[in-house]
Amino acid sequence: MITALPSLLLTGGIAAAVCFAVLLVLLRTGWADAIAIDIPNHRSLHVKPIPRVGGWGVVPAALLLIVIGAPVLRWIALGALVLGAVSQIDDRRGLSARSRFIAHIAVAGAAVAASVVHIDAWLAAIAVIVVVWIVNLYNFMDGSNGLAGGMAVFGFATYAIGAAPSQPQLSLAGAAVAGAGLGFLILNFNPARVFLGDIGSVPLGFLAGAMGFWGWQHGAWPVWFPALAFAPFFADATATLLRRLARRERVWEAHREHYYQRLVQLGASHVRVALFYYSLMVGGSAIALIAMYLSPIVQWALVIAWYLTLAAVGGRIDLRWNAFQKSRAAVPR
Template sequence: MQPDLSHAGTASDAFICVLIGVCVSAAILWALLKTGLAWRLATDIPNDRSLHTRPTPRVGGWGVLPALALAIFLYAPNFRLIALGALLLGVISQIDDRRGLPARVRFGAHVVVVAAGIALSVVGIAWWMAVLAAFALVWVVNLYNFMDGSDGLAGGMTVFGFGFYAVAAAVLQPTLTVAAAAVAGAGFGFLIFNHHPAKIFLGDAGSIPLGFLAGALGFWGWQHGVWPIWFPAGVFAPFVADATMTLARRLARGEKVWVAHREHYYQRLVRLTESHVHVAVAYYLLMLGSGCVALLALRVPPTVQWTLFGAWYVVLALVGWQIDRCWRQFILTQGNDIDAN
């Protein structure tokens, strides 16, 4: 996909896309809640693995996807096909939310859309790098879904992550800035209803497409020289580190990673602090730090870039180690009255 110089994108376009994203997303979600349709479309019923205690609609995607798609189709035509792929994933995920789909069907859809996204964005890399990129993007697609369990968390990551994408692309690829701004705006419209106490969650129809967009726009930016290959993983570092480490530990224990659990660091923090607000603020600070470090690293030589990138992940590892230490102490003090997971 080559840049469309006939519609280069401007700061005003990006601002308009933010407004479209916020207003359209918030209006749709308000209407779904006001009419009660949100509960009929898809509702998350609390269980022993949940962090919330009351049934909550998980239809955030119904507001986020139309909002970002409208803004991208109007102001960032280069990314219409990528937005279309996100919409397709949203439809498949909504069917899964309502009726349930076999894992092979869901995973197959993820692979097909990711492969199409890579084909649309690739400029010139070896086939094996394209395969590795596909694996990484499929992981990111599902990563977002794993992190949609605490009030304000996934919505905040959308605003911060895509917001930093927009800032980083402003000079070299303004149309990418416009597309990222559209997603950030739609995420903010959702966050209005997702902050504590959450009135709505993303659900698969929102988290799966957002994960795809995080990976697809990040890959496009790398292929078109907007940022180095590490940049997307730097911007979304808190989500990448939390989900990846949790998955690795469960795989090492031979557990079924697709089964619901409460082992993510954010889940343990909520249980330790008994506060969704405190956890959201902590992750917002980590997200802000991740984005600032990533932007700073763009201004230094490549060797220093990788050093800063690695150092930030070391910081996140230390944060995770501290959470694990506090969690073990918590388990010891609670004895057999609490499930270690």
């Protein structure tokens, strides 16, 4: 790992610089507003229009370096590019949920087929479902300044470190995506000048899932590793989905029920929410990187313990939210 560190830092630095430069040009020229603009509505946490062009910097910066330095992942990079193109069409013109879902399944299926080494067909089918879920949960969690960008930095940096001893190309790819996320984060951390947009969040979610699966299949890490590297997003999005399914709501529609959204509505600033989630990201990443070198029983015990910790954090937020709702209901109108 120590010998690989200079190349990983260089890769991440180049990706960050390219992403930042592209986005700065889009902002300075006014092209950002023409490409896609996010107009606030009753579900939004922001109050003024913000360009949704973050992906225009993140995706090319990350994918170019992956193609150059990690050719074994070129098919995954191609899948991310396809989903980025589909998402840009959705950002500009709008696509039905069915059309988006079909595209997600097709690309996820192709990525799993290109990466699979030694699992049965039924397990590969489950892997496709998981990758599709990660694509969408990353999109769901892109709603507060610094959150999705921070997850890209911490999550993919964890991939880079975890893969360094055995899969150097996968490690370099992780560094490239983490660096691109950092370049975006500079302009997205409060006050945000750009949002990620579907063109950024969807490919990032796909890369998290597809690279995680590839790493497992090629011996870079155990199957649970991606679930810890991206634990805050997994836990928040999954708990929110299950809660909405239980109420028979349309889960594909925008809402403000994620834990990070509730924290903002409870009065926390975007900065405080981002820093709080960063602490959870660092915790999960540290556990993942340490657990790789422990016995399988201890590994799974740590995974379960961390998710129970996240559940306790969510439960605490739920208690505060319920009390907040009761206090609002008690105020005379």
